[in-house]
Amino acid sequence: MPSEARALDTLDYFERNLPAYLEDLRQLVEIESPSLEPQGLKRAALWLQTQFAGLGELRRFETEAGTVLRLYRRGSGPRVLLLAHYDTVHPAGSWSRLWREEGGRIYGPGIYDMKAGLLFILWALRYLVSSGREHPNLEVLLTPDEEIGSRSSRIFIEDAARGADYALVLEPPTGSGDLKVHRKGVGWYLLKVHGRAAHQGVEPEKGVNAIVEASQLIMQIIRAQDLEKGTTLGPNVIKGGTTGNVVADYAEVLVDMRAWTLEEAERVDRFMRGLKPRLSGARLELEGGLNRPPMEPTPESLALFELARGVARELGFDSKPGKVGGGSDGNFTANLGVPTLDGLGAMGAGAHQKSEHVIKEALAPRMALLAELLTRLTRDA
Ligand SMILES: [Zn+2]
Numbered sequence: 001m002p003s004e005a006r007a008l009d010t011l012d013y014f015e016r017n018l019p020a021y022l023e024d025l026r027q028l029v030e031i032e033s034p035s036l037e038p039q040g041l042k043r044a045a046l047w048l049q050t051q052f053a054g055l056g057e058l059r060r061f062e063t064e065a066g067t068v069l070r071l072y073r074r075g076s077g078p079r080v081l082l083l084a085h086y087d088t089v090h091p092a093g094s095w096s097r098l099w100r101e102e103g104g105r106i107y108g109p110g111i112y113d114m115k116a117g118l119l120f121i122l123w124a125l126r127y128l129v130s131s132g133r134e135h136p137n138l139e140v141l142l143t144p145d146e147e148i149g150s151r152s153s154r155i156f157i158e159d160a161a162r163g164a165d166y167a168l169v170l171e172p173p174t175g176s177g178d179l180k181v182h183r184k185g186v187g188w189y190l191l192k193v194h195g196r197a198a199h200q201g202v203e204p205e206k207g208v209n210a211i212v213e214a215s216q217l218i219m220q221i222i223r224a225q226d227l228e229k230g231t232t233l234g235p236n237v238i239k240g241g242t243t244g245n246v247v248a249d250y251a252e253v254l255v256d257m258r259a260w261t262l263e264e265a266e267r268v269d270r271f272m273r274g275l276k277p278r279l280s281g282a283r284l285e286l287e288g289g290l291n292r293p294p295m296e297p298t299p300e301s302l303a304l305f306e307l308a309r310g311v312a313r314e315l316g317f318d319s320k321p322g323k324v325g326g327g328s329d330g331n332f333t334a335n336l337g338v339p340t341l342d343g344l345g346a347m348g349a350g351a352h353q354k355s356e357h358v359i360k361e362a363l364a365p366r367m368a369l370l371a372e373l374l375t376r377l378t379r380d381a
Contacts (some may be wrong), residue, residue, distance in 0.1 A: 024122065124371040317365060
């Protein structure tokens with residue numbers, strides 16, 4: 001059978017099974033699983049475990065952040081890592097209705113980021129098993145803490161990445177539906193400024209004003225951005241001082257850092273570590289650093305993208321190589337040199353907001369893309 005006819009066959013499977021997929025998705029979305037609520041995470045992990053059981057060798061690991069699920073399924077050719085997270089940013093009870101269909105869209109907490117995409121993996125596996133089609137060696141990793149920086153699951157992601165030839169990430173595509181090959185690196189810094197308190201009315205000259213010091217540091221930090229290169233530094237939280245008539249003896253600034261390249265991230269890091277106070281008697285402390293290194297495109301990741309794009313075209317849609325300022329767990333796999341393709345999840349919009357939704361009619365084609373891409377990764381891209 002020519003590859004295009006086979007792709008359309010695959011699409012047909014997902015169109016026929018869309019109601020069953022949607023039932024699974026509804027169940028998973030209705031189990032609210034915010035990153036910091038262990039009960040919800042536990043219920044979601046148990047549900048996932050039940051669904052994935054029988055599709056491979058399933059192992060669970062308990063971490064501080066919740067359960068990490070790893071599934072191995074033997075195939076032929078390269079090893080492909082499939083990555084998804086099941087935590088969401090929405091506190092339990094914050095949505096009045098957990099599932100709402102309206103005008104071709106389905107709304108729900110975490111549906112777009114990224115429960116719909118996570119279940120693409122489940123259904124792609126079901127398709128591969130039921131159709132008997134050839135597939136690569138697969139490892140699926142489902143994690144509970146992506147939305148809070150993947151602190152506990154990072155070692156599992158990196159461990160799995162070390163054994164993988166390719167990594168596929170089921171985060172949503174860009175707003176226009178493009179798969180993602182380039183993500184900014186993300187970091188944060190907490191700059192703590194220590195000054196000295198004094199009575200503002202009696203002897204202000206004896207104080208060292210930490211807020212004044214912090215202010216001039218912030219202006220230096222702003223100037224270290226390189227907007228042309230897309231390197232940004234956002235001093236987005238500031239705290240300090242005690243009361244109006246006391247010279248502020250302490251202030252702190254939380255700075256968000258993003259850069260397209262490791263070179264830029266490292267430049268900024270050196271700059272931040274080199275900051276010096278200007279007021280005599282002031283002292284600085286710095287916490288934080290680069291959390292997710294940039295996911296930079298490589299010839300190998302672009303070849304992987306082109307393979308996926310070819311499949312997408314057979315299925316009737318197109319994609320450009322997308323880039324976004326947000327990070328994902330794909331940043332970790334790319335940083336280890338694994339060709340990584342992200343944005344293979346569901347089309348939609350409104351991530352992290354009450355308007356979060358997926359586009360119903362785009363679900364089956366995107367699932368078909370993942371499943372079909374897997375069958376073609378039995379050879380090297
Ligand atoms: Zn996400």
